[in-house]
Structure formats: C-alpha cells, structure tokens
Amino acid sequence: QVQLVESGGGLVQAGGSLRLSCAASGRTFSAYTMGWFRQAPGKEREFVAGIKWNDDSTNYGESVKGRFTISRDNAKNTVYLQMNSLKPEDTAVYYCAASLLEALRRVGDDYGYWGQGTQVTVSS
Numbered sequence: 001q002v003q004l005v006e007s008g009g010g011l012v013q014a015g016g017s018l019r020l021s022c023a024a025s026g027r028t029f030s031a032y033t034m035g036w037f038r039q040a041p042g043k044e045r046e047f048v049a050g051i052k053w054n055d056d057s058t059n060y061g062e063s064v065k066g067r068f069t070i071s072r073d074n075a076k077n078t079v080y081l082q083m084n085s086l087k088p089e090d091t092a093v094y095y096c097a098a099s100l101l102e103a104l105r106r107v108g109d110d111y112g113y114w115g116q117g118t119q120v121t122v123s124s
Contacts, residue, residue, distance in 0.1 A: 002026035002113045004096045009118030012086055016122070020081040022096030022115060033099045034072060034079040035111055038092035038120075047106040048094070049081060059104045063089075086122045093117040 008020040022034070035050040047061045049070035058070050069082040079096060097111035105111065 002032065002098050004098060004113060004115035006094065006096045006115045006118040009094060009120045011121045011123065014086060014088055014122055014124050016086050017082070017084045018086065018120060020083070020094055020096075020118060020120075022079045022081075024077045024079070024098065031100070032113075033101055033103070033105060034070075035097045035099065035105065036070060036079075036081045036094060037097060037108055037111075038090075038094045039117075040092040043092075045095075045108050046092075047108070050104045050106065051079065052102065052104055054102070057104060059106065061106075083120070086120075088122045088124045090120060091122050092120060094120050 003025045005023045012018050033052050036048040037045050038048050039045045049060045051058045051070045051072050067085045072079040095117045096115040098113040099111040
C-alpha cells in the first residue's frame with residue numbers, strides 16, 4: 001500500500017507558475033511509476049504527466065507539453081509538478097497517482113493509488 005498527499009495548489013493569475021508536490025508513504029516509493037492527472041468540473045479526467053521509477057523517463061499530455069515539468073526525489077518520497085505559463089483552462093483538481101507498472105502510463109485505470117487532490121485555479 002502507498003498513501004499519497006498532494007499540496008501546493010492555489011489561485012494564480014494567467015501566465016503565473018505553481019509547483020505541486022505529492023508526498024508518498026507506505027511501500028518503497030521508488031518501485032512506482034508516478035503520474036499527475038487533472039479533472040475540471042463537467043469534464044473527464046485528463047492525463048497531465050508521468051515519470052518512471054527507474055530512469056526518470058517522462059511523458060506529458062499534449063495540452064501541457066513545454067509548460068509543465070514532472071520530477072521526483074526518491075530520497076524524499078516526493079514527486080513534483082512544476083507548472084509554468086498557466087492558462088485559465090488549466091483550472092482543475094490535480095491528482096497524484098502511483099502505479100506498480102514499470103512503463104509510462106497515460107490511462108488512469110493503470111494507476112492503483114490516488115491522492116485526495118489539490119485545487120488549482122487560474123484567473124484570466
């Protein structure tokens with residue numbers, strides 16, 4: 001089992017930046033592939049970014065490429081999402097997720113563990 005707790009959300013103006021953190025506890029953190037997803041009201045959950053546990057390979061959703069960066073610190077059991085050049089359409093609840101699968105995953109069903117989410121609101 002692994003427990004995930006997100007933090008760092010808030011209100012920011014368009015063009016601004018935020019960094020989300022996801023603190024993990026429980027099983028060995030480095031054994032997981034980690035991901036960030038988001039869900040806006042009335043919309044489906046959307047893949048944002050993922051990072052592998054063993055070589056830090058990453059992948060991103062098309063809407064955030066070039067603006068968001070995912071990283072991890074296994075020593076701190078923490079994964080980060082640096083969000084730059086934020087847009088109002090980035091407004092959503094952001095969720096951290098963990099998967100036992102080694103390959104990078106974009107589908108939420110491939111992630112077995114989820115945090116409670118943190119709200120990000122971008123004003124225009």
